[in-house]
Amino acid sequence: MNRQLFGTDGIRGRVGKFPMTPDFAMKLGWAAGQVLGAEGVREVLIGKDTRASGYLLESALEAGFSSAGVNVALVGPLPTPAVAYLTSTFRADAGVVISASHNPFYDNGIKIFAKGGFKLNDVQEQEIERYLQIALDGGMTCVDSERLGKARRVDDATGRYTEYCKAALPGNLSLDSFKIVVDCANGAAYKVAPAVYRELGAKVIAIHATPDGFNINEQCGATSMQSLCEAVVSHGADLGIALDGDADRLMMVDHTGTIVDGDELLYLLTRQAKANGYAGGVVGTQMSNLGLEQALDALGVPFLRAKVGDRYVMEQLEANGWRIGGETSGHLINLDHASTGDAIVASMQVLACLIAQGLSLSDAKQGIEKLPQTLVNVSYQAGQGIDPLIQPAVKEMVGAVENELGPDGRVLLRKSGTEPLIRVMVEATNAETAEASASKIAEQIRHFVG
Template identity: 65%
Template sequence: MSQKFFGTDGIRGKVGEFPLTPDFVMKLGWAAGVVLAKDGTKEVLVGKDTRASGYMLESALEAGLSAAGVSIALAGPIPTPAVAYLASTFRADAGVVISASHNPYYDNGIKFFARIGAKLNAQQQQAIEEKLHYALENGIDCVSSESLGKARRVEDAAGRYIEFCKGTFSSDLSLEGLTIVVDSANGAAYKVAPSVFEELGASVINIANTPNGVNINDECGATSLRLLSDAVKANNADLGIAVDGDADRIMFVDGNGEVVDGDEILFLIAREAKQAGYKGGVVGTLMSNLGLEHALQELDIPFTRTKVGDRYVVEKLNETGWRIGGETSGHILNLDYVFTGDAIIAALQVLTVVVKSGYPLAKLKAGMTKLPQCMINVRHNNLDSVLNLPNVKQAVADVENQLGKSGRLVLRKSGTEPLIRVMIEAASDDVAERLASELAAVIKES
């Protein structure tokens, strides 16, 4: 049976519409509980972001898990990577996050973590899907009253995660003297992120840290950096840090208000790791800028690409034995610390570079030169066949010949919409835009 509900980052959708309904989530909790219990799970740690719908979905999930005989430890609003970490330290056997990450407030989602802090593997997801289909057709089989799972509130989950994050920053270093603007996206890290940087010595200016249930990711956070850029310049801050709604994604703004994206963050982390003796390589995705690849080559650091999605980055890291990887969008992984994207841990790694070097972030990022990119989304009704048409193949070959080794073409089918994504990197904006437009026109008319 193919997976109908699980995407690359759990199950996600608009609240109130199938599958993000209370009834579905209760049955999902039951299905997950049955499968995980067979693997020895007795208790699941549940966290959520600041969406108003989180309370409703948490209750439904709790009911389903309890009916399967699995107990629940409720951590409240807390970053996704905190749940991944705490699942392994609170003696929980698995973790669940109720969040739609960087999506608007009216969306929500459910994602699962194994005890070690990594996302569930494909086999576990498949088994949950099968039980879920049974529950949707037949209802759930509730265990006897004496076997029902119990629920408890976890005390000081945020405090424990804060201490863990601080522990990844060298005790020989301090953030004293740095003024940092922190944009918490009105999300799960609105208390945790500022506390970490303040307790390490930084002077922190907070923005987007007053969640009200519907303002999460609303023109703020890692996917909307204008507010952060303006605040950095207005306060003459050294830099700005933005996380997304569940704090698994990170973006920086330098002292000039310019964006420092996931590719540049990866470059800084990898260069520092190399200087500290790291022998491995870096895993990026199809969307990683060619400039990152070139910069790593100059440092003699191996680089490889995967499909878009941090799940695929983790798989490739495990396959290669490397420790560092991530996406342009800001999902940054360092398996020396955690097994999932963690915005705060990644931020501290970059801040380590800033403090040790004594240079501003704008100068540090200049060690990597990004190539101009142009992406055009082409709506098409025949995604499975259009790229195999002779005229499209010829157009692709013509573009690749014109780019040579000085650029790159990526064609991707959207996983959620009838779109072909045409992305071109070239030596100049004009060339990237011209070639992307020409190829997009061929695809659209075919």
């Protein structure tokens, strides 16, 4: 192996190609069982999204854990945050989610939660990778027959998580006054999300809620918002809620069909939390819009930027003793309510804000003015030889653009932790400048990637 496999959100790749093969999944289960078993793990909870390949990888993981002497509880298709929550409430020693989140159906991934529903730390991931190398080199061994792990299916997992999400709406509030369009991305929350909002009293129109194993995230969900924008307007809804394939990202649409992204939602939630007595700061990422930073500064709320990835947001929250953080893409974390980003729970907090303030989503977001931001993705496979980001010509182009933008703009280049892409982000005082600047930098990078 001789390379790091864990990215910003677990291990991910094209199904049928290393590392997303049944052989690898089995060995990963064994390796995780070796590491987590040494920490006292006796049972692991496994959930998945709606990809057809989930069945394949689920069986392989089950075999790997069993061979390491670890019991497995299978909960079926459920959101990533549901597995994190159930890992805690079922007192499981670890949780595993089979999902590639917002990626297309032909990708899949495996992410692991430690006890309590928190993501693995770097030391645990490194140790699992060490055992993976042993397994891949032919050193995988099976425990004696009497010590093999057993598997069981959990029948009430969906009901438990539904009640948990409903409880995230504070007090005796209801959603009776809301008409909501919910885009389920044909993903893991296709059953639970519409049920939560309906059971709280909302009139719900569910779209992209008929998964077939291959249509997850296909022109829908938090990464493709056009159909939701159109549905909100055509149905005369108060707002729209978009989830991604594993329902840990939340994006929303106001009654005019305008997208409300993670930065705006994070501002709205922070403003309400401060009004309720929250005295801590907020953690965003390198991708967070400069307008969010400026708006939080106006509120007197400290703001820090972490590396992109909700695990890094979590690390900074823990390091500073803060509770609230998130990403532009819609990973929103409030540790008073969940141990990880949970789209449905976060939407409950947004809806509670709107009820408390008596405002529409469109009016509630007015306190933040975002700078125009352009993101260009350049295809790039790590290990191709040349690293474009260290090339003098690329650095010179970035420096020239930064000089042109001045203090009211930003440039960020980074390699994606979940896809074979280099992301070029530019913020500027107007959209035309942002787009032109990002295009110039992207074109320079393409010279070095073919």
